[in-house]
Amino acid sequence: MDLNAVWFVLIGILFTGYAVLDGFDLGVGALHLLARRDKDRRVLLNAIGPVWDGNEVWLVTGGGALFAAFPEAYATVFSGFYIAFFLFLAALVFRAVSIEFRSKLPWRWWRATWDVGFCLGSLIGGLLLGVALGNIVWGIPLNAEGVYTGRFIDLLHPYALLAGVTSVALFMMHGAIYLHLKTEGALQEQIRSWIRPCIIFFVLTYSLLSLATLLYVPRATSALRGQPWLFAVVVLTVLAIANIPREIFGDRPGRAFLSSCATIVLLMALFGLNMYPVLVPSEPNVAHSLDIYRAASSQQTLGIMLIIAGIGMPLVLAYTASIYWIFRGKVRLTETSY
Amino acid sequence: MMDVALLSRVQFALTAAFHYVFPPLTIGLGLMLVVMEWRWLRTGDADYRAMTRFWTRIFGLVFAVGVGSGIVLEFQFGTNWAAYSRYVGDVFGSALAAEGIFAFFLESGFLAIVLFGWDRVRPGVHFLATCMVCLGAHFSAVWIIVANSWQQTPAGFHLVERGGGVRAEITSFWELVLNPSSVDRLIHVVLGAYLASAFLVISVSAYYLVKGRHQRLAVKSMKIGLVLALFASLAQWVSGHSSARVVVEHQPAKLAAMEGLYRTGPRSPLHLFGWVDERGERVWGLAVPGALSLLAHGRLDAPVTGLDQFAPEDRPPIQVTFQAFHLMVFVGAMLVALSALGCWLWWRKLWDPTGRPWVRAALWVLVLAVVLPQMANQLGWIVAEVGRQPWIVYGLLRTRDGLSAAVGPGAVAFSLALFAAIYLLLFALFLMLLDRKIREGPVLEAGPEVSAERAGRRGPGGE
Numbered sequence: 001m002d003l004n005a006v007w008f009v010l011i012g013i014l015f016t017g018y019a020v021l022d023g024f025d026l027g028v029g030a031l032h033l034l035a036r037r038d039k040d041r042r043v044l045l046n047a048i049g050p051v052w053d054g055n056e057v058w059l060v061t062g063g064g065a066l067f068a069a070f071p072e073a074y075a076t077v078f079s080g081f082y083i084a085f086f087l088f089l090a091a092l093v094f095r096a097v098s099i100e101f102r103s104k105l106p107w108r109w110w111r112a113t114w115d116v117g118f119c120l121g122s123l124i125g126g127l128l129l130g131v132a133l134g135n136i137v138w139g140i141p142l143n144a145e146g147v148y149t150g151r152f153i154d155l156l157h158p159y160a161l162l163a164g165v166t167s168v169a170l171f172m173m174h175g176a177i178y179l180h181l182k183t184e185g186a187l188q189e190q191i192r193s194w195i196r197p198c199i200i201f202f203v204l205t206y207s208l209l210s211l212a213t214l215l216y217v218p219r220a221t222s223a224l225r226g227q228p229w230l231f232a233v234v235v236l237t238v239l240a241i242a243n244i245p246r247e248i249f250g251d252r253p254g255r256a257f258l259s260s261c262a263t264i265v266l267l268m269a270l271f272g273l274n275m276y277p278v279l280v281p282s283e284p285n286v287a288h289s290l291d292i293y294r295a296a297s298s299q300q301t302l303g304i305m306l307i308i309a310g311i312g313m314p315l316v317l318a319y320t321a322s323i324y325w326i327f328r329g330k331v332r333l334t335e336t337s338y
Numbered sequence: 339m340m341d342v343a344l345l346s347r348v349q350f351a352l353t354a355a356f357h358y359v360f361p362p363l364t365i366g367l368g369l370m371l372v373v374m375e376w377r378w379l380r381t382g383d384a385d386y387r388a389m390t391r392f393w394t395r396i397f398g399l400v401f402a403v404g405v406g407s408g409i410v411l412e413f414q415f416g417t418n419w420a421a422y423s424r425y426v427g428d429v430f431g432s433a434l435a436a437e438g439i440f441a442f443f444l445e446s447g448f449l450a451i452v453l454f455g456w457d458r459v460r461p462g463v464h465f466l467a468t469c470m471v472c473l474g475a476h477f478s479a480v481w482i483i484v485a486n487s488w489q490q491t492p493a494g495f496h497l498v499e500r501g502g503g504v505r506a507e508i509t510s511f512w513e514l515v516l517n518p519s520s521v522d523r524l525i526h527v528v529l530g531a532y533l534a535s536a537f538l539v540i541s542v543s544a545y546y547l548v549k550g551r552h553q554r555l556a557v558k559s560m561k562i563g564l565v566l567a568l569f570a571s572l573a574q575w576v577s578g579h580s581s582a583r584v585v586v587e588h589q590p591a592k593l594a595a596m597e598g599l600y601r602t603g604p605r606s607p608l609h610l611f612g613w614v615d616e617r618g619e620r621v622w623g624l625a626v627p628g629a630l631s632l633l634a635h636g637r638l639d640a641p642v643t644g645l646d647q648f649a650p651e652d653r654p655p656i657q658v659t660f661q662a663f664h665l666m667v668f669v670g671a672m673l674v675a676l677s678a679l680g681c682w683l684w685w686r687k688l689w690d691p692t693g694r695p696w697v698r699a700a701l702w703v704l705v706l707a708v709v710l711p712q713m714a715n716q717l718g719w720i721v722a723e724v725g726r727q728p729w730i731v732y733g734l735l736r737t738r739d740g741l742s743a744a745v746g747p748g749a750v751a752f753s754l755a756l757f758a759a760i761y762l763l764l765f766a767l768f769l770m771l772l773d774r775k776i777r778e779g780p781v782l783e784a785g786p787e788v789s790a791e792r793a794g795r796r797g798p799g800g801e
Contacts, residue, residue, distance in 0.1 A: 050450035053405050057446050060412045061438030067416065068435040071427020078416030079742035085417060086753040093406045093760055097767065100402040104771055145503075147420070148744040297428040298498070298507040305432055312439035319447050319470075326451060326458050336395075336454055 003302035004292040007069040008276060010309055014065055016268040018058035019129075020174075020261050025052040027175020029095060029122025030168060031194060032115060040187050041115060042103060043331045045338045047182040050327045052099065054320065056092065068305050072146050072295035073279040080140060080148025081132060084155055088128040095121025103338045126171045127164040131155060134163025137213065137220045137271070139283025146280075146290055159212055166209045169202040170264065177244065177260045181253040184330045195248055203241065219281065223274045230273055237266040343738050345750040346418040349757070351723075353410050355716055356761045360404030362715055364445075365479055365528060366535025366566070367397045368472030371452075373562055375465050385555045390468075391456070392780035393539070393559075397471075398453045399775065403768050405446070410757065412438075418750065422730050422740030428507045429495045429514055430485055437481035445474030476528070483527055487520035489731050490722070491588045497734075506734070518588050522581040523722075529577055530718060532570040533673055533711035539563035540680060541708035542776055544701040547689055552779055557689050564684060568677040574670055579633065585725075586634045589732055590643035591652060592725035595659040597621075597630055602644040606630040611664055614657045619645075621660070654727040658720065666717035669710050676707045 025048040035041050048055075067074040078085055094117055102114035138159050141149045176194045183191055213220050224230050240262040247256035275281075279295050282288035296302065371393055378386035412434070415423045423431075451459060451467035459467070488494075494513025495506040508514060540563040546556035585593045593599075598614040598621035599606055605628040612623020628638045635642070645653055679700060683689065691698035730737040 050454040053402065054443070054446040054450060056405065056409065057438065057442045060409060060442060061435065063412050063416075064431070064435035064438040067423065067427055068431030071423050071431055074416045074427065074431070075420035075423040075742070076744075078413050079418070079420035079744045082417050082742070082745050082749050083752060085413065086756060089410050089413070090756055090760060092409060093764070096402060096406040097764060100399070100406075101767055101771065104774070145743070152749070294501070297431065301428045301432055301508050304508065304511045305435060308432065308436050308439060312436075312443075316439065316443040316447075320443070323447050323450050326455060334457065336456060 003299055003306065004296050005277070006306060007065075007296070007302055008272070008279075008292045010306075010313075011062060011065050011069060012268065012272045014058055014062035016265055018055070018062055019268055020264045021051070021055035021058055023171045023264055024048070024174045024178040024260075025055055026122045026126045027171035027173070028179060029118050029175070030126060030172045031175055031179070032119045032122070034194060035187070035190070038111065039333070040190075041111075042333055042338065043183060043187060044179060045099060045102065045118075046333060047179055047331045049099075049338050051323065053096070054323070056096075065305070065309075069297055069302060070279055070290075070292065070295040071297060073290050076142065076146050076148060076280055076290060076295075077132075077136075080142075080150070081135070081155065083152040084128055084131065088125060088132075091121045091124040091128065095125060099338060122171075123168060126168040130164035130167025131160045133167065133271070134160035136275070136280065137163070137217060139217075139219070139281040139286075139289075141284065142280065142282035142288040142290070143285075144288055146288065146295075159216065162205065162209050162212060166202070166205040169198070169205045170267075173198040173202045173244075174260045174264065177248070177253070177257050180248065181257045182331050192248065196245070199241070199244060219286075220274050223276065230270075233266055233270050233273065237263060237270065240266060342741055342745065342747045342750055345747055345754055346741060346745075347737065349418065349750060349754045350414060352754070352761070353407065353414065353757060354723075355719070356765070357404065357407040357411055358715060358719060359712060359765075360400050360407065361475070361478065362527075362531035362534040362712075363400045363538060364397060364404060364535075365475045365531035366533070367393060367400065367538070368468075368475040369532065370535060370539060370562055370566065371397060371468050372465075372472050374559075375468050379461060379465055385558055388780040389555055389559050392775075394452055395775055396538075396772065398449070399768065399771055401445075401449060403764055406764060407761065417753075418742055418745060419730070419740045420742035420744065422735065424503070425505050425735055425740070426489075426731060428505060429492075430488060432508065432511070433481050433485035433488065433514065437478055437485070441474050441478035441481060443474075445471055445478065448474065479528055479531065480524060483524045484515050484517070484520050486722075487523050488514055488517050490523070490726055491517050491519040491584070492731055492734060493517035506731070519581070519584045522577065522584050526574070526577045526581045526718070529570045529574045530711065530715045532566050533574065534715060536563045536567035536570060537673075537676075537708050537711050540567060541705050544704035545776065546779065548691055548698060548701045548705065550690075550692070553689065555780055560680070560689075561684060564677065564680045567673070568681055571670070571673040571677045574673075578667075578670065583634070586642070589726070591645065591648045592654060592659070592721075593634070594643060594645045594648075595654045595656045595725055596663040596721060598656060598660045599630065599642060599644045601646055602641055604628075604631055604639040604641050606634070606642040606644075608633065609660075609664065611668075612660070614660050616656055652728065654725050659725040662717045662720040662724065666714050666721060669714040669717065672710055673707075673714065676704065676710070680704055 028044055028048050032041060032044055035044055063074070098114040098117035098121060102111055102118065105111075135155050138157070140155075143149050173195070176191060176198045179191045180188060180195060224234075240259050243259040244256050244263075247253070247259055277292045278289050279292060280290040282290075297305075371390060374386055374390040374393065377383065378390055415430075415434075448467040448470035451464065452471055455464060455467065492506070494508060494510040494515075494517065496509050497504050498507045539559055543556040543560035543563060546552045547560070582593070582596075585596070597606070597609060598612065600619040607625035607627050608629035609621055610624045610626065612621040612625070614621050630642055631638050631640045634640070645656070683697070683700060688694070688697045688700075691701055726732055728736050728738070730740040
């Protein structure tokens with residue numbers, strides 16, 4: 001495995017970390033308006049309260065790592081997805097503001113406004129993440145210099161939109177399971193009733209997306225055809241999803257959440273395995289695709305970055321784990337809560 | 339019709355300038371929170387606990403807006419400056435990624451404990467978390483200044499022909515990190531951050547003193563703020579001079595623009611203030627003859643490089659650089675005076691304005707002074723970044739050549755309008771909530787410090 005491949009994996013890990021962690025808090029946002037009482041909504045907010053901004057750091061660091069390791073891909077993707085990306089950022093910022101400001105004033109209209117902001121920001125954020133991923137699977141038109149030659153509207157084709165809806169569904173399922181873990185009493189009962197429709201919604205959209213991928217994007221499943229053992233990943237994904245209702249109805253919310261996390265990790269792994277070694281596939285002109293060699297920084301930079309990641313990532317994992325440990329258990333509203 | 343280059347520059351300036359209101363506050367408040375909490379742990383004085391909790395809440399608000407506004411910056415190199423990103427990613431990207439891995443995770447992770455962990459961890463662990471947040475804020479400054487300094491004084495790289503284009507590739511990581519300007523600029527930036535936050539603490543404390551609220555607590559916080567303000571405002575002169583010497587050596591065009599120096603020669607003057615006549619290539623104003631030569635090279639007869647050594651297309655905008663520089667220095671002088679004023683109040687124990695209108699006036703001056711270090715910080719960045727023009731990487735790549743080929747003026751106008759509106763909203767909300775938190779004050783906190791406040795109210799120094 002050369003340095004380029006190592007960095008493909010490391011950046012995959014960063015973005016997977018982002019999907020698993022920000023995934024549940026985007027999902028909580030998407031479900032937020034389903035809770036009707038003010039106190040319940042505060043519990044929802046505070047379930048992600050101590051961790052949501054730390055979760056977003058995974059995206060920022062993933063972006064930074066992409067910049068350093070594969071600057072061509074970083075430049076191509078973010079300038080190519082310009083308007084979509086700024087809408088995504090606007091949604092994230094608006095969502096952050098909503099979380100931060102909602103409970104600061106007692107007025108009904110104030111809280112209602114930010115509740116809607118939180119929900120919409122989360123929905124749009126999740127949707128656009130999926131749309132971006134869908135476009136990467138589908139391929140985007142690039143010229144010989146690796147510059148995106150399409151328009152904003154070209155990014156919104158049905159396959160990408162389906163990927164967007166799937167990612168919203170995935171995050172809603174993930175968020176509901178997280179909330180089930182963090183709540184108790186009547187609210188927990190209510191949240192438990194959300195989980196089944198969320199799972200059904202996700203399984204439906206995901207099946208459709210898989211079908212569409214098999215039919216229309218043969219390139220994206222070539223690794224599966226070439227190396228049949230990779231079907232183990234698919235089987236594991238299905239098992240992880242199937243395990244969720246088993247754990248929920250066996251009243252083991254922690255294990256249900258771990259299953260949901262495993263689902264996202266496996267989906268990202270499947271995505272990565274099928275993409276490798278391409279970072280940004282060009283469509284229709286496949287020759288212009290950016291792969292981990294064409295898009296990469298020098299070997300020296302990749303080596304230096306590996307040292308940085310080798311020092312930094314164990315520390316990050318250690319204190320991220322300890323923070324989740326400190327804030328384990330049910331949400332308790334105190335005077336420092338949102 | 340504005341072109342993409344101008345729109346993208348305006349957008350970068352707007353997002354960076356807005357963002358830069360907040361990180362300096364978290365850097366300095368981080369340090370002061372460590373002091374406050376340490377004092378609480380050492381003395382057991384409930385005032386320090388109330389103070390720590392109050393400023394923790396302000397920190398949380400500042401941090402949230404800082405993250406919200408900063409996330410755009412991490413990606414803007416790719417969205418608007420794709421050619422730049424391709425050119426420098428190999429070098430510049432590693433500093434940016436290091437910031438994410440070493441600083442952001444540390445700061446945001448431990449902030450959760452600082453904000454929400456009061457009753458979940460032991461006081462010692464909470465203090466450790468506060469120290470880590472402070473460290474994270476400082477690390478963040480280190481890496482972002484390393485990255486920016488590399489744009490000012492690039493080092494530790496070579497140019498490599500690659501796929502039809504040229505790009506910079508790293509040759510020595512430590513030469514990149516310790517490039518000629520990074521240490522001086524880091525010190526300058528961190529001191530500026532200390533000033534911004536020290537004056538915030540001073541301002542809020544002075545406000546409480548004027549209003550006769552939380553007096554005991556206000557005096558104690560004021561002292562912490564004043565010590566930091568006096569130290570930083572004085573040290574900033576040493577640091578500023580040292581930073582300017584680096585500019586003399588490595589970015590002569592920027593220095594010439596800072597002083598409006600058109601003609602190279604010995605006994606170059608230093609202007610106290612002035613107006614640049616760009617057409618007539620001279621400066622109208624009050625100047626100290628020879629002072630620039632003396633400061634820049636330590637000798638009156640040493641020639642200082644003027645703008646005449648640079649072709650017109652290689653010169654930065656002169657008026658803006660000149661005025662921003664002089665205004666920054668002027669504000670710097672005011673900050674020394676204001677720190678001295680505060681220390682004098684401390685020395686004479688003039689904390690109670692009742693019946694002493696001039697003490698009241700002095701305290702009001704300190705309340706309003708909070709905007710000055712923020713101004714100085716913004717002006718300093720204008721000098722650094724406008725003075726670097728027309729280069730995006732000094733001497734290597736022109737700003738105009740760093741743009742994204744895929745992005746047209748319409749798209750940039752859209753994102754600029756979108757984020758201008760969002761930032762306006764964000765700033766209004768920030769001010770409103772900051773104002774509310776300050777009005778509520780430390781007294782509204784539940785727990786032991788409420789009883790401490792009640793005890794204080796009975797005493798002579800209370801409300």
